[in-house]
Amino acid sequence: MADTVLYEVSDGLATITLNRPEAMNALNIATKVALREAAESAAGDTAVRAILLTAAGDRAFCVGQDLKEHIGLLASDRETGAGQTMNTVKEHYNPIARALAGAPKPVVAAVNGVAAGAGFGFALTADYRIVADTASFNTSFAGVALTADSGISWTLPRVIGPSRAADLLLFPRSIGAQDALELGIANRVVPAAELRAEAGKVARALAEGPTVAYAAIKEAVAYGLTHSLEETLEKEDELQARAGQSEDHAIAVQAFVNKEKPKYLGR
Numbered sequence: 001m002a003d004t005v006l007y008e009v010s011d012g013l014a015t016i017t018l019n020r021p022e023a024m025n026a027l028n029i030a031t032k033v034a035l036r037e038a039a040e041s042a043a044g045d046t047a048v049r050a051i052l053l054t055a056a057g058d059r060a061f062c063v064g065q066d067l068k069e070h071i072g073l074l075a076s077d078r079e080t081g082a083g084q085t086m087n088t089v090k091e092h093y094n095p096i097a098r099a100l101a102g103a104p105k106p107v108v109a110a111v112n113g114v115a116a117g118a119g120f121g122f123a124l125t126a127d128y129r130i131v132a133d134t135a136s137f138n139t140s141f142a143g144v145a146l147t148a149d150s151g152i153s154w155t156l157p158r159v160i161g162p163s164r165a166a167d168l169l170l171f172p173r174s175i176g177a178q179d180a181l182e183l184g185i186a187n188r189v190v191p192a193a194e195l196r197a198e199a200g201k202v203a204r205a206l207a208e209g210p211t212v213a214y215a216a217i218k219e220a221v222a223y224g225l226t227h228s229l230e231e232t233l234e235k236e237d238e239l240q241a242r243a244g245q246s247e248d249h250a251i252a253v254q255a256f257v258n259k260e261k262p263k264y265l266g267r
């Protein structure tokens, strides 16, 4: 049986590829376990300076929970009275969202097709979404009488605002790539045939960038969203000191003065 998630690290870039194209990259248990492992490895490995999250095939990025597996689990839960099925949120969805959204390095999602339910949620944990013109997004949760998970109730209102987020969660429907771009869900839309090459360029550029500064930028933006201006200014002071002490800062300034392109070390 093929691996449900592929994980590759090359030149500081970790590429995580959901690999069940025949099942629209739906998240069965094996896929969730492997995705959690890959996301936690990529986030925690200091040799990894950027993460690219994508999926195999040209039809789907990820349609969320594998409902064909889920229906069997629900039935056995009812038979045994165990009620274990929903533990997947604690065991899989939360750790995956935590690892990706909290990674101290840039995360790029290359959305190659439909992203639904937790698949949409995981795309939203990325800092930058590059999207095929054939792709679409659907919150889907209410369509199967569920509420939000995979961090989407945190990420979606931050990306598109609370009113629009409530609309998309209460009335799940497919949002095409162009509409996603206008809403701010997609950062960039490219022809489907160019997605992998363009996403690779973006992710590699970030993997070669000033990693300490990128981590500080992510921390500063997350902090600023939930703190006062005064608290945020204090935080910026602390984070700027950290970035300013990095070797990459000295390299960047020297390269600027020398009129050269900086070659960052990621520290």
Ligand SMILES: CC(C)(COP(=O)(O)OP(=O)(O)OC[C@H]1O[C@@H](n2cnc3c(N)ncnc32)[C@H](O)[C@@H]1OP(=O)(O)O)[C@@H](O)C(=O)NCCC(=O)NCCSC(=O)/C=C1/CC=CC=CO1
Residues within 6 Å of the ligand: 023, 024, 026, 063, 064, 065, 066, 067, 068, 069, 070, 085, 086, 088, 089, 093, 114, 116, 117, 118, 119, 138, 140, 141, 143, 144, 146, 149, 174
């Ligand atoms: C909007 C769709 C995602 C895409 O629509 P469309 O392009 O028209 O494709 P379809 O014809 O509907 O689907 C093609 C085949 O893929 C199968 N499929 C699609 N989604 C799933 C899925 N989630 N699980 C299993 N299989 C799926 C579909 O049955 C077709 O197969 P056949 O060719 O054999 O017929 C649309 O497909 C859609 O709305 N899908 C459902 C999306 C969804 O509800 N996802 C789950 C949300 S819940 C979640 O993600 C997280 C949790 C977390 C915790 C606990 C429990 C559950 O969920």
